[in-house]
Amino acid sequence: MTTSQAPLIPAPGDTRRRPLVVMRSVSKMFSSGTLALSDMSLTVEPGEFVSLLGPSGCGKSTALRIIAGLGDTTTGTIDWPSSRINSKGLPEGDISFVFQEPTLMPWQTVFGNVYLPLKLRGVSKSAARDEIMETLETVGLKDFAGAYPRELSGGMKMRVSIARALATKPKLLLMDEPFAALDEITRQKLNDDVLRLWRETGITVIFVTHSVFESAYLSNRIVVMKARPGRVHADFPLVTSLGRDAHYRTSEEYRQACEKVSNMLLEAIGGEEH
Numbered sequence: 490m491t492t493s494q495a496p497l498i499p500a501p502g503d504t505r506r507r508p509l510v511v512m513r514s515v516s517k518m519f520s521s522g523t524l525a526l527s528d529m530s531l532t533v534e535p536g537e538f539v540s541l542l543g544p545s546g547c548g549k550s551t552a553l554r555i556i557a558g559l560g561d562t563t564t565g566t567i568d569w570p571s572s573r574i575n576s577k578g579l580p581e582g583d584i585s586f587v588f589q590e591p592t593l594m595p596w597q598t599v600f601g602n603v604y605l606p607l608k609l610r611g612v613s614k615s616a617a618r619d620e621i622m623e624t625l626e627t628v629g630l631k632d633f634a635g636a637y638p639r640e641l642s643g644g645m646k647m648r649v650s651i652a653r654a655l656a657t658k659p660k661l662l663l664m665d666e667p668f669a670a671l672d673e674i675t676r677q678k679l680n681d682d683v684l685r686l687w688r689e690t691g692i693t694v695i696f697v698t699h700s701v702f703e704s705a706y707l708s709n710r711i712v713v714m715k716a717r718p719g720r721v722h723a724d725f726p727l728v729t730s731l732g733r734d735a736h737y738r739t740s741e742e743y744r745q746a747c748e749k750v751s752n753m754l755l756e757a758i759g760g761e762e763h
């Protein structure tokens with residue numbers, strides 16, 4: 490992957506807000522010959538909540554993994570204009586990833602699982618304690634710090650996974666279908682949790698989902714992708730005059746947002762070559 494380094498501090502008089510991440514004409518061909526992404530460009534501003542939506546196999550996870558540095562581009566670049574870049578071309582400590590599976594260590598408590606990324610940075614347990622307890626409180630798990638993953642429900646495990654991702658206070662949270670395996674009510678609760686965290690922390694979120702309803706509820710911007718090869722089909726803001734809450738879920742505004750996203754998705758699927 491190629492990256493370019495930008496000065497961390499803007500030049501005097503430069504009052505422009507720098508994008509957080511810029512994906513420029515990225516293509517990805519796997520060694521199997523599959524062209525997963527073709528000429529994909531995407532600029533994400535600080536504080537955005539962007540959902541990546543599209544048919545199965547259109548390259549959503551591939552795009553997310555490339556942004557996270559978990560995969561290389563074949564051509565194209567990923568730039569981090571507002572971050573300090575490490576030797577791997579990544580903004581040190583600025584990115585966290587939440588996968589569909591909570592991927593917790595079964596032999597560690599909730600506290601131990603959330604402590605892991607801080608431990609890897611050399612932070613002692615005692616120095617990390619207060620912050621970890623605060624993060625656990627944010628996700629509603631303060632009373633479960635000593636519990637083991639086997640004692641938790643699916644939704645609680647996902648909360649631990651989110652707490653672990655937040656422990657390092659990243660600027661960017663990448664979420665790859667995190668709630669797909671959960672029941673609808675748990676999913677809605679976690680949607681509200683993520684929205685609250687997003688509002689409270691000002692974190693930037695890129696959220697991969699198959700769900701029109703979920704994307705229309707959560708995002709202030711939707712990027713619909715097309716498959717074979719994966720590329721951006723539509724990219725639009727989702728502005729609402731209402732708060733995103735139970736009232737919004739039953740509002741005409743939400744219905745219209747779902748209809749718009751759904752139509753864009755149908756358009757993207759309709760354009761596929763079968």
Ligand SMILES: Nc1ncnc2c1ncn2[C@@H]1O[C@H](COP(=O)(O)OP(=O)(O)OP(=O)(O)O)[C@@H](O)[C@H]1O
Nearest residue numbers: 519520521523525544545546547548549550551552
């Ligand atoms: N490691 C890999 N090796 C070869 N091909 C891969 C690999 N990972 C993904 N692909 C292929 O790349 C394409 C995009 O896959 P990707 O998982 O990014 O899509 P997706 O939109 O996230 O799919 P889904 O919604 O089903 O999770 C698919 O055709 C997939 O088979």
